[in-house]
Amino acid sequence: MRRVAVVEAENGQVVVAIEAFGGLDVEFTRSRCASEEDVVRAVRDADVVVAGPVEISRLAMAGMRPGSTVIMYGAGYDKVDLVAARSLGVRVATIPDYGVETVADHAAALLLGLLRKIHPYDRLVRERGWVGADLVGQIASFGETTVGLVGTGRIGTALARRLVPFGFTVLAVDPYAVEDDLAHAGLERVAFADLLARSDAVSLHAPLTSETRHLLDRDAFRLMRPGTVIVNTSRGALIDEVALVEALRDGRVGGAGLDVFAEEPLSVSSPLREFEQVILTPHAGYYSTGSVAKLQKIAGEQVRRALTGEHLRNAIAE
Ligand SMILES: NC(=O)c1ccc[n+]([C@@H]2O[C@H](COP(=O)([O-])OP(=O)(O)OC[C@H]3O[C@@H](n4cnc5c(N)ncnc54)[C@H](O)[C@@H]3O)[C@@H](O)[C@H]2O)c1
DSSP, rough: OOEEEEEEEEEOOOOGGGGTTTTOOEEEEEOSSSSSSHHHHTTTSSSEEESSSSOOOOOHHHHOOTTTTTEOOOOOHHHHHOOHHHHTTTTEETTSSSSSSHHHHHHHHHHHHHTHHHHHHHHHHHHHHHHHHGGGGOOOGGGOEEEEEOOOHHHHHHHHHHHHHGGGGEEEEESSSSHHHHHHOOOEEHHHHHEEEEHHEEOOOOOOTTTTTTOHHHHHHHHHOOOOOEESSSSSGGBOOHHHHHHHHHHHHHEEEEEESSSSSSOOGGGGOTTTEEEESOOOOOHHHHHHHHHHHHHHHHHHHHHHHEEETTTTEE
């Protein structure tokens, strides 16, 4: 009998639509994992592993059956050792396309709320009853505001489609994007340093790779205009959080909308929790009724493909 193992973090919410492989003879297990040891134990002798946000290491994959498959439950692949997967012959696939529009909605909501200073207004009205509109400082209209997008793949482009009609000037950095696609989306391609220097707000949509880890570091924050707004719905480690805290303290960063963090769940003692100008959401960018249903359905279909030897969608290691 083939074995399908779901492994997820302790707060994981992985659901696989089993109807998609209902007719197949499989043993289905689900494990919440707090350590590599837990993962190694849970995936031993598995043919297919569906992984929530947990690390899938070489050691874990070495214990899986020959010709096995890892399906990452979501768009990211930063938690799986791809070099090890390739050398061990483990296939790896992601599910990148279930919630593109929802993540773009979330990034847009954070960005618009921060630029209009909705959060501070709300707090002031609750605390003081009523205040003058200028108490929150200056606010530029959307037509006077420049947004810099780092990464113009599925989500970056979907966000651009929302921002351009509002009148924003939208700059873009993406070393792998095709020039015509950027122009078609109404984006101006610039160098990274120019994007930082010219943008009133920067939104991150690049994957986490060795190239993008700590993309926003102390040097990057120094290049920004005072009061720049940061939105991150991509991966927490794109930002050096120590440098972000410094930039929030000295006003280089005027506000941040953070859905993702270097460590998740965000530590209760994280200094990011102290700032009133920071909006924190719990890696919820993907979350809507439609996107979750689609994720569960595609996860089931991916398991069926892996078990029957069909071509996997979005294979990143084969
Ligand atoms: N918050 C959430 O719930 C949530 C949900 C889904 C995805 N995500 C994150 O969003 C990220 C983007 O998703 P996507 O579907 O748009 O991915 P995608 O692969 O379609 O797009 C990523 C883009 O980043 C570009 N890129 C790569 N390296 C870069 C660099 N050094 N500088 C600038 N751009 C670079 C790529 O060329 C590509 O165009 C994912 O990697 C994932 O981490 C988060």
